[in-house]
Amino acid sequence: MVEIVKRNRFQTGLMILLLFTLFSSAEGVVDRIVAVVNQEIITLSEVERVIGPLKEAIEAENHLERRDRLNELCRMALEKLIEEKLIDQEAKRLGIKASPKEIEGTIEEIKQRNAASQEDLEKALARDGLTFEVFKKEIEKKIIRTKIVQWAVKVETNVPEKELKVFYQKHPDRYRTEESYRPGHILFKVPKDATPEEVREIRKKCQKVYEKLKAGEDFGELALLYSEDLSSKDRGDLGYFKKGELLPAFEKEALRLKVGEVSGIVRTDFGFHIIKLLDRKGGIPLPYEEVREKVRQDYLEREFEKGLKQFLSKLREKSVIEIKL
Numbered sequence: 001m002v003e004i005v006k007r008n009r010f011q012t013g014l015m016i017l018l019l020f021t022l023f024s025s026a027e028g029v030v031d032r033i034v035a036v037v038n039q040e041i042i043t044l045s046e047v048e049r050v051i052g053p054l055k056e057a058i059e060a061e062n063h064l065e066r067r068d069r070l071n072e073l074c075r076m077a078l079e080k081l082i083e084e085k086l087i088d089q090e091a092k093r094l095g096i097k098a099s100p101k102e103i104e105g106t107i108e109e110i111k112q113r114n115a116a117s118q119e120d121l122e123k124a125l126a127r128d129g130l131t132f133e134v135f136k137k138e139i140e141k142k143i144i145r146t147k148i149v150q151w152a153v154k155v156e157t158n159v160p161e162k163e164l165k166v167f168y169q170k171h172p173d174r175y176r177t178e179e180s181y182r183p184g185h186i187l188f189k190v191p192k193d194a195t196p197e198e199v200r201e202i203r204k205k206c207q208k209v210y211e212k213l214k215a216g217e218d219f220g221e222l223a224l225l226y227s228e229d230l231s232s233k234d235r236g237d238l239g240y241f242k243k244g245e246l247l248p249a250f251e252k253e254a255l256r257l258k259v260g261e262v263s264g265i266v267r268t269d270f271g272f273h274i275i276k277l278l279d280r281k282g283g284i285p286l287p288y289e290e291v292r293e294k295v296r297q298d299y300l301e302r303e304f305e306k307g308l309k310q311f312l313s314k315l316r317e318k319s320v321i322e323i324k325l
Contacts, residue, residue: 031043031044031045032044032324033324034046034047034078034323034324034325035078035081035082035321035322035323035324035325036320036321036322036324037082037085037086037089037319037320037321038085038086038089038319038320038321039320040085040089042078042081042082042085044325046081047074047077047078047081047325050077050080050081051070051073051074051077054073074325075325078323078325082321082323083312084141084145086312086315086316086319087145087148087149087312087315088141088144088145089319090148090315091144091145091147091148094148096144096147096148096151097144098140098143098144098147102143103136103139103140103143106139106142106143107121107136107139110139121135149308149311152307152311153304153307153308153311154307155300155303155304155307156303157300159296159299159300163299164292164295164296164299165288167295167298167299167302168288168291168295171298172285174294174298175285175286175288175291175294175295176282176283176284176285176286177282177283177284177286178242178282179242179243179280179281179282179283180240180241180242180280180281180282181240181241181254181255181277181279181280181281182237182238182239182240182241182277182278182279182280183238183241183246183250183254183275183276183277183278184219184220184223184231184235184236184237184238184275184276184277184278185223185227185229185231185236185238185250185273185274185275185276186206186209186219186222186223186226186227186232186236186273186274187227187228187229187231187270187271187272187273188202188203188205188206188209188226188227188228188271188272188273189202189228189229189270189271190202190270190271190272202271202272203265203272205226206265206272206274207265209222209226209274210264210265210274213262213274219235219236219262219274219276220235220236220237221235223235223236224236228271236276237278240279240281243255247268247269247270249266249267249268250266250268250273250275253266253273253275254275254277255277257275257276257277258277259277259278259279259280260276260277260278261276261277262274262275262276263275263276
């Protein structure tokens with residue numbers, strides 16, 4: 001399997017993603033208050049816990065891009081935490097609670113979905129620095145938040161056919177046959193422990209090959225000669241992939257290209273790539289009649305999101321929020 005295929009994460013991720021807040025280690029964080037919501041504080045360590053699992057995806061970016069992305073992630077995480085705080089406060093005001101039966105039922109469902117025993121769950125949580133009691137408390141919060149959102153956001157499920165067809169016409173990219181694409185690349189590996197000077201030298205090597213491409217030399221021949229990936233023997237051809245199967249930075253650039261077009265130099269956590277889009281297929285529009293039920297579900301989901309935004313907006317209007325980040 002080529003190296004740039006995304007690495008599978010342990011099944012714990014499936015469990016944790018069921019919660020509103022993501023967990024990770026926040027060791028080394030100098031804690032401070034980053035927001036106050038109706039006299040309740042949110043700390044920097046809470047923000048760090050949310051963005052922790054997402055940091056790996058931006059580690060390969062250059063210093064300025066990494067800093068901008070981290071700042072953006074921090075702002076998004078803080079907004080999420082503020083929303084959760086507002087929902088929790090409203091639930092407390094209304095006296096909404098989760099019963100022990102509901103909590104246990106949700107935990108059992110998580111274990112079943114992950115084919116995990118109680119011991120498996122506790123071991124997985126321990127590896128993430130969590131205790132079962134903390135996990136259980138977060139499950140309780142999740143149930144309460146779900147209850148109040150369901151109470152506050154009402155969506156009419158009897159949608160007129162005309163509205164569904166309009167929605168279908170406005171979102172044509174949602175209703176196409178599955179698309180696949182076939183990228184090729186020339187890879188110059190960057191070791192994890194490479195010094196800044198070594199990284200610069202590796203990039204120079206990549207730049208020289210890129211100049212050869214610009215001068216008209218054959219991509220496949222250059223991949224055969226210079227690429228440090230196993231795909232070099234296939235002249236850089238990686239084969240077909242569906243969206244979401246390759247590293248985000250690599251995939252984003254590959255999908256930006258037209259068939260036959262070559263990218264500039266792209267950095268990922270494996271090194272420097274020059275990418276060529278060899279082929280693309282699928283993506284054919286599907287008739288409305290074939291996707292009607294999916295259109296209906298997408299429409300209801302959009303209406304729910306609109307209702308949730310309105311609910312949160314009302315909570316904000318009657319709250320005092322001070323942001324210190």
